[in-house]
Amino acid sequence: MSHLVIDNVSKSFGELPVLRGCSLSVEKGSVLTLLGPSGCGKTTLLRTIAGFITPDAGRIVVQGNDISDMPPNRREVGYVFQNYALFPHLTIAANVAYGLKVRRTSRAEVARRVEDALRLVDLSTFADRYPAQLSGGQQQRVAIARSLVLEPSVLLLDEPFNALDARLRLTMQIELRKLIQRVGITSIFVTHDQMEAMTLSDTVAVMHKGVVEQFGSPLDIYDRPRTAYVANFIGRANVIPGEVANGHFDDPARIATQAPAGPAVLVVRPENVTVEPATAGDAAPGWPGTVTFTTALGPTVEYEIDCGWPEPLRAIAPRSPGRPQAGPGDRVVARIADPAAAVVLRRQDGAHVH
Amino acid sequence: MRLASGVVWADRIGMAALAIVTGFSILLLVAPSLIVLAVSIEPRGYISFPPSGFSLRWYEAVFANRQLTDSVLVSLRVAFSVMLVCLALGVPAAFASVRGAFAGKGALNAFLLSPQMMPGMVIGIASLFFGAYFAFRASDAMLILSLSVFCLPFVIRIAMARLAGLDPRLDEASANLGAGKLETFARVTVPQLAPALLAAGAFTFIEAFDNVTVALFTSDVRARPLPVELYYLVQFDSSPVIAAISSLEIGLSFLAMLLIARTVGLDRLGR
Ligand SMILES: Nc1ncnc2c1ncn2[C@@H]1O[C@H](COP(=O)(O)OP(=O)(O)OP(=O)(O)O)[C@@H](O)[C@H]1O
Ligand SMILES: [Mg+2]
Numbered sequence: 356m357s358h359l360v361i362d363n364v365s366k367s368f369g370e371l372p373v374l375r376g377c378s379l380s381v382e383k384g385s386v387l388t389l390l391g392p393s394g395c396g397k398t399t400l401l402r403t404i405a406g407f408i409t410p411d412a413g414r415i416v417v418q419g420n421d422i423s424d425m426p427p428n429r430r431e432v433g434y435v436f437q438n439y440a441l442f443p444h445l446t447i448a449a450n451v452a453y454g455l456k457v458r459r460t461s462r463a464e465v466a467r468r469v470e471d472a473l474r475l476v477d478l479s480t481f482a483d484r485y486p487a488q489l490s491g492g493q494q495q496r497v498a499i500a501r502s503l504v505l506e507p508s509v510l511l512l513d514e515p516f517n518a519l520d521a522r523l524r525l526t527m528q529i530e531l532r533k534l535i536q537r538v539g540i541t542s543i544f545v546t547h548d549q550m551e552a553m554t555l556s557d558t559v560a561v562m563h564k565g566v567v568e569q570f571g572s573p574l575d576i577y578d579r580p581r582t583a584y585v586a587n588f589i590g591r592a593n594v595i596p597g598e599v600a601n602g603h604f605d606d607p608a609r610i611a612t613q614a615p616a617g618p619a620v621l622v623v624r625p626e627n628v629t630v631e632p633a634t635a636g637d638a639a640p641g642w643p644g645t646v647t648f649t650t651a652l653g654p655t656v657e658y659e660i661d662c663g664w665p666e667p668l669r670a671i672a673p674r675s676p677g678r679p680q681a682g683p684g685d686r687v688v689a690r691i692a693d694p695a696a697a698v699v700l701r702r703q704d705g706a707h708v709h
Numbered sequence: 710m711r712l713a714s715g716v717v718w719a720d721r722i723g724m725a726a727l728a729i730v731t732g733f734s735i736l737l738l739v740a741p742s743l744i745v746l747a748v749s750i751e752p753r754g755y756i757s758f759p760p761s762g763f764s765l766r767w768y769e770a771v772f773a774n775r776q777l778t779d780s781v782l783v784s785l786r787v788a789f790s791v792m793l794v795c796l797a798l799g800v801p802a803a804f805a806s807v808r809g810a811f812a813g814k815g816a817l818n819a820f821l822l823s824p825q826m827m828p829g830m831v832i833g834i835a836s837l838f839f840g841a842y843f844a845f846r847a848s849d850a851m852l853i854l855s856l857s858v859f860c861l862p863f864v865i866r867i868a869m870a871r872l873a874g875l876d877p878r879l880d881e882a883s884a885n886l887g888a889g890k891l892e893t894f895a896r897v898t899v900p901q902l903a904p905a906l907l908a909a910g911a912f913t914f915i916e917a918f919d920n921v922t923v924a925l926f927t928s929d930v931r932a933r934p935l936p937v938e939l940y941y942l943v944q945f946d947s948s949p950v951i952a953a954i955s956s957l958e959i960g961l962s963f964l965a966m967l968l969i970a971r972t973v974g975l976d977r978l979g980r
Contacts, residue, residue: 427885
């Protein structure tokens with residue numbers, strides 16, 4: 356039984372449906388990332404779990420108990436706000452002590468646990484300062500300590516790294532991941548940064564327009580995207596329109612598939628595309644095209660190839676100094692390196708296809 | 710070079726003009742008070758400036774005048790009550806206006822703030838007629854009620870401005886940490902509202918203490934508040950006793966400001 360289950364949760368603001376039947380489950384002690392573009396409903400889902408929003412339909416279950424109707428102050432769900440929401444009139448120590456004081460914990464125990472929590476996030480020396488005197492990264496750690504000190508059964512974090520610069524962001528991601536592992540709290544992160552999702556989480560849920568489009572381990576989603584949208588959101592992908600007939604997608608090589616006959620798309624990662632100069636009498640099937648753009652990035656080189664489709668085909672190949680590379684204007688043939696790693700999807704009506 | 714020196718000269722002239730305007734403004738603001746102070750120490754029995762000597766006899770006269778000291782007590786009592794009434798009604802009203810979501814909120818808001826658009830005299834006369842209709846006599850209670858109507862918008866406006874500046878996420882954070890609504894109000898909202906409440910309280914107190922236009926119509930003849938008493942006094946008596954009592958008021962206001970400046974800081978009052 357999963358620790359946290361979100362069962363078919365829907366929510367509309369007036370006429371605007373923001374969550375449309377979201378379902379998820381998180382195992383005890385594991386980290387889930389909600390990934391999706393701006394406005395897809397990530398914050399709304401998180402706020403629903405915390406109890407700030409009452410869902411129109413669906414249930415939220417923690418450890419087998421339906422908490423959907425519980426007021427936010429009775430749920431044991433920690434929430435780290437996007438802007439941290441520290442109490443400006445209280446010191447760091449008093450901020451961290453807040454929840455314990457509300458629970459009428461004895462003075463001695465409050466002191467002990469606050470000290471432990473501040474040590475955990477490495478802020479012991481800042482106990483007597485006020486939030487305005489701290490940097491963004493330090494404030495974020497206070498916000499985390501303030502939630503962790505209560506030992507909640509679930510911790511929710513809404514884009515916790517947004518305010519940090521790139522370097523601090525990476526350090527904090529790793530630190531936070533270690534911290535959560537050490538404490539063993541079931542956590543949900545919100546992000547729209549797919550690298551962050553890959554770094555932090557055991558499970559990723561890709562959201563799109565209020566629904567969870569796919570839900571699984573980061574690599575599973577990368578390797579087996581269920582929709583063209585997911586393929587493009589996690590990593591980059593070439594989405595090539597075509598047809599499935601007799602259990603095969605026929606362009607350029609015969610790729611076996613379970614997909615039903617009919618319009619379909621082929622999803623190929625750029626690193627799964629090889630590029631070779633076009634030579635006469637070449638037997639292996641491929642996509643002929645013209646290189647339009649080349650970017651050499653040290654270890655790899657990226658090609659954009661015009662194959663006559665609306666979107667150029669992208670390919671990433673290893674680069675080495677001795678090997679000649681194709682330049683703009685060169686006629687080339689692109690081929691799929693590993694057909695087993697290419698994914699065939701049904702082309703849905705109105706689906707987003709490049 | 711010429712261009713540069715031209716710019717410098719333009720700057721200097723600008724600065725000089727600014728200094729003159731500023732000085733003049735300060736003079737206009739402060740001079741009346743200074744003249745009142747000067748007149749109050751005049752030993753002779755009529756108002757003159759500059760004073761012909763130094764004497765505290767008019768201050769003695771103030772304290773010896775039973776009618777005056779009584780009216781000060783009335784004013785203090787009324788001002789304090791008005792302050793309490795306005796805070797008790799105004800803060801929740803401000804909460805509803807800022808945080809609430811209900812039909813007719815805009816209309817209610819305009820209604821609550823409308824006394825501010827009305828001359829005090831209108832409120833005074835209206836209260837008088839209202840009282841007469843229900844056969845209420847002009848009394849302390851009438852005075853407190855009419856002044857509360859007059860002062861309520863101040864409190865609501867100050868509290869609203871501060872409330873609008875508060876991050877509603879702090880309330881959510883508090884709830885998330887386990888606090889109920891009342892506890893959140895006490896632990897998060899009130900401490901952040903405190904300077905604004907102090908400011909609103911101080912303004913209301915001073916306004917209620919000082920008001921003539923409303924009080925003229927609604928105060929009890931036998932227990933007039935100080936400003937009304939003074940209003941009648943100046944009609945018959947032009948001795949510096951008026952100046953003495955005004956000086957005492959100036960001193961009191963100054964003390965109050967000093968106290969606020971030392972405790973919360975004047976700059977935080979406006980917020
Ligand atoms: N209280 C509200 N009232 C009305 N509409 C709202 C409310 N909260 C959110 N919305 C709308 O719901 C949609 C989803 O908002 P949400 O904040 O959940 O997005 P998000 O995925 O967190 O986006 P971002 O990555 O930009 O933070 C948006 O279109 C937003 O305008
Ligand atoms: Mg958001």
